Amino acid sequence: MTKDEMDKVATFAASRGKLISLAYRMLGSRAEAEDVVQDAWLRWHLADASTVRTPAAWLTTITVRLAIDRLRHLRMERQSRAAGWLPEPWLDGIAPSAEDEALRASAMSYGLLLLLERLTPDERAAFVLHEAFDCGYADIAQMIGKSVANCRQIVHRAKTRLRREGDGHRTGDRSKPAVDPSAHAQVVERLRAAIEAQDRAQLLRLFTEDAVVLSDAEEVGTGAAIASARWVDPVSSSVHAAEAVTINGAASVALLSADGAIAGLVDVVCAHDGRIARLHVVTSVGHLRAVNDAWGARAVACLLKRIARTEPVTC
Incomplete structure (x- = not known):
C-alpha cells in the first residue's frame, strides 16, 4: 500500500x-x-x-x-x-x-x-x-x-x-424531553417488571387511556385495553425474560427468548403524568440481527470464550 x-x-x-x-x-x-x-x-x-x-x-x-x-x-x-x-x-x-x-x-x-x-x-x-x-x-x-x-x-x-x-412535546427541542429521564427510566422499569411477571393488571395501569402501540408486525393499536390485549398479552406470555437496555440514548426494554436471543426491543414514550403514551415495538428479524450479533446469547458466549482463553476466538 x-x-x-x-x-x-x-x-x-x-x-x-x-x-x-x-x-x-x-x-x-x-x-x-x-x-x-x-x-x-x-x-x-x-x-x-x-x-x-x-x-x-x-x-x-x-x-x-x-x-x-x-x-x-x-x-x-x-x-x-x-x-x-x-x-x-x-x-x-x-x-x-x-x-x-x-x-x-x-x-x-x-x-x-x-x-x-x-x-x-x-x-x-x-x-x-x-x-x-x-x-x-x-x-x-x-x-x-x-x-x-x-x-x-x-x-x-x-x-x-x-x-x-409529534406526540405533544417540543419535537425539535433536544434539550427538553417530554419526561425527565429518571422518571422515564422508572416507568420503563415498571413496564419491564410487569412484562416479565405477566402482570396484566399492572400493565393496564401503566398506559394512558389513548395509548398507542406501533409495531413492525402489525398496525397501530389505540387505547390502554387495546394496547394490552393486542400486543402486551401475546408478547408477555411468550417472553422468557425482559431486560433494561438503552436504545438511542433512552431507557428501553429488550425481550428475550428462552435461548437468550433478543426477540424484541421496546421503545417507550411517556406522557407528562408518568404513564405510557406510546410504545414502539421492533420484532423484525432483520432489524434485530445486528443487535443479536452484538448482544444476544451467541455474542455473550463468544465473549466468555475470549475471556476464558488467552488466544483470540473466532465465533
Whole structure:
C-alpha cells in the first residue's frame, strides 16, 4: 500500500463514525447506513485526493447525497409493506465504538427518528444536518444542492411538520424531553417488571387511556385495553425474560427468548403524568440481527470464550 493510499484510509477512518451516524439518522437503518458509507468509501478510494481541499466535508457531502438517493428508493419500498415499518433501534454498548460515540454526540430520540419518516428526503437531510450535527445553512446548501434561503425554509418547514405531527412535546427541542429521564427510566422499569411477571393488571395501569402501540408486525393499536390485549398479552406470555437496555440514548426494554436471543426491543414514550403514551415495538428479524450479533446469547458466549482463553476466538 502506498503512502497516498494509507493517507486515504486514515482520513476515511477518522470520519467513519460521523458518516455512519449521519447515514443512520437519514435512513433509520444501520444496515442501510453501512451500505451508504461503504459506497462513500469506494468513491473516496477512486477520487483524486489532491483536488479535495477538505476531505471530511467532501465525505459528508457524498454521504448525504447517497443517503438522499437511497431514502427516495426506500420510502416507496417501506410504504408498500403490508405490515408497519419502524426504524432500526441502535442499542447502546458498554464500551462504545467510534460509531456509538458519534451517535450519542448527535443524539435524537427513537420517537423523533420515527417522525422523520414523514419528511421528504431533502427535508430530512436538512433537518438532521442542522439539528443533530449543528451544520450551518451555507454548508447544508452545498451538501444538498439548494440555496441557503431554501435550506433555511426547508428546516423551518420540517420543524413545523414534526411539531404538528409529534406526540405533544417540543419535537425539535433536544434539550427538553417530554419526561425527565429518571422518571422515564422508572416507568420503563415498571413496564419491564410487569412484562416479565405477566402482570396484566399492572400493565393496564401503566398506559394512558389513548395509548398507542406501533409495531413492525402489525398496525397501530389505540387505547390502554387495546394496547394490552393486542400486543402486551401475546408478547408477555411468550417472553422468557425482559431486560433494561438503552436504545438511542433512552431507557428501553429488550425481550428475550428462552435461548437468550433478543426477540424484541421496546421503545417507550411517556406522557407528562408518568404513564405510557406510546410504545414502539421492533420484532423484525432483520432489524434485530445486528443487535443479536452484538448482544444476544451467541455474542455473550463468544465473549466468555475470549475471556476464558488467552488466544483470540473466532465465533
